[in-house]
Amino acid sequence: MKEQSVLVFTEEEEEFVNLLIKIGMRRPVANVLVFLANVEEATSREIERGTDLRQPEVSIAMNYMFERGWLKNRESKAMSKGRPVKIYTLAVPVQEIMTSIEKQKKDEANNQLALVKKMRNYL
16 A cells, blocks of 8 residues: 555634635535645645545535636646546635635625615615
8 A cells, every 4th residue: 555645724724714614605615725725736636635525525616616716727647547637726816715705795795784774664
């Protein structure tokens, strides 16, 4: 057998994941985002191991991130025969992603407040 190291979250990274979840981000997306923010690049298998998520959860999280332009990938030849391996990296800096999330949350809050004001008109 060959030995392989697995990256795991620090307490600070766990706290970051929990904060993202508390503001409404799904757990798999938060885990993948924090994992990729702390590595240069990773395969989906490395992401699965490092985040302790199953393959379908990682795929759904990565699709969500691709849709928002947060993720990019490239292909690398596999060591043995078979399909090329996809390697993933963040397409934009984490600070930009946080700014995007902040804007989205502000818009959501403003929309909710507008609805409350509109409801007051009915009383």
